Amino acid sequence: xxxxxxxxxxxxxxxxxxxxxxxxxxxxxxxxxxxxxxxxxxxxxxxxxxxxxxxxxxxxxxxxxxxxxxxxxxxxxxxxxxxxxxxxxxxxxxxxxxxxxxxxxxxxxxxxxxxxxxxxxxxxxxxxxxxxxxxxxxxxxx
Amino acid sequence: xxxxxxxxxxxxxxxxxxxxxxxxxxxxxxxxxxxxxxxxxxxxxxxxxxxxxxxxxxxxxxxxxxxxxxxxxxxxxxxxxxxxxxxxxxxxxxxxxxxxxxxxxxxxxxxxxxxxxxxxxxxxxxxxxxxxxxxxxxxxxx
DNA sequence: TATTGTTATACTCTATAACTATA
DNA sequence: TATAGTTATAGAGTATAACAATA
Numbered sequence: 001x002x003x004x005x006x007x008x009x010x011x012x013x014x015x016x017x018x019x020x021x022x023x024x025x026x027x028x029x030x031x032x033x034x035x036x037x038x039x040x041x042x043x044x045x046x047x048x049x050x051x052x053x054x055x056x057x058x059x060x061x062x063x064x065x066x067x068x069x070x071x072x073x074x075x076x077x078x079x080x081x082x083x084x085x086x087x088x089x090x091x092x093x094x095x096x097x098x099x100x101x102x103x104x105x106x107x108x109x110x111x112x113x114x115x116x117x118x119x120x121x122x123x124x125x126x127x128x129x130x131x132x133x134x135x136x137x138x139x140x141x142x
Numbered sequence: 143x144x145x146x147x148x149x150x151x152x153x154x155x156x157x158x159x160x161x162x163x164x165x166x167x168x169x170x171x172x173x174x175x176x177x178x179x180x181x182x183x184x185x186x187x188x189x190x191x192x193x194x195x196x197x198x199x200x201x202x203x204x205x206x207x208x209x210x211x212x213x214x215x216x217x218x219x220x221x222x223x224x225x226x227x228x229x230x231x232x233x234x235x236x237x238x239x240x241x242x243x244x245x246x247x248x249x250x251x252x253x254x255x256x257x258x259x260x261x262x263x264x265x266x267x268x269x270x271x272x273x274x275x276x277x278x279x280x281x282x283x284x
Numbered sequence: 285t286a287t288t289g290t291t292a293t294a295c296t297c298t299a300t301a302a303c304t305a306t307a
Numbered sequence: 308t309a310t311a312g313t314t315a316t317a318g319a320g321t322a323t324a325a326c327a328a329t330a
Contacts, residue, residue: 021156127270
């Protein structure tokens, strides 16, 4: 049998765990015809009125150049509307179709979540989440 | 300010933490002219004699179709050698150049690791790693 | 001057199908 | 039949530069 020196690195294990997790979520959302980023945008816009693309860009850390085609595609599919507020910005809102999908997407995220944390003793879930947030939070440092 | 309902999902936070972590490691390896997957292969082959591409494929969960160009590029750059063992398999080994780079890559991974776990209280590191391994491990479930 | 949004482009990683050759 | 490796191709996500319009 072979040795895996990478298993000793939390960074590597984090990467692999994230890949497994994403594959699961991706499969669940596939049934709704949504990619992970698309579902994220729907859930985010559903929870906030008066969101702009630049806010999505900042909150999801997606380069604004990549938000444009993402939002455009959701608009094409009649899930989302754009209402001009000044000459350059638009408020985003969901259509009834978009709201229904956001709800279903969130349900899939919840189901995914349940499967995920099932593998962690209940007493350790809080500190697990805390650790992940600490790593995420230090975006200019880690 | 806007609400972020995604922050409540461990799966989402896991994804974001992994992205931040990978960006850091990627930057460190960039100084060596290596991508994360390339460095992973070098470290893995360095730690094991008689590794084949299919073993790399399984251990790193990289589709064999993607291992071919990855290994080919390392061979082109004189970091790695392939020795035929039967008509279809090859044992991989590092050249002196590859070994030197593997060592440097591992040092960067260690440095990355130190930065990463700095954000987690020492008493919680073990259970954090355990949780990630549990998520990773259940590849046919989560 | 800074911000919003856009276009074009390229890179990294991953995924699948179809194939050859060998065991 | 199963395995090792290859080729071609496509998709998802991310990144940057250059730009127009607006604040």
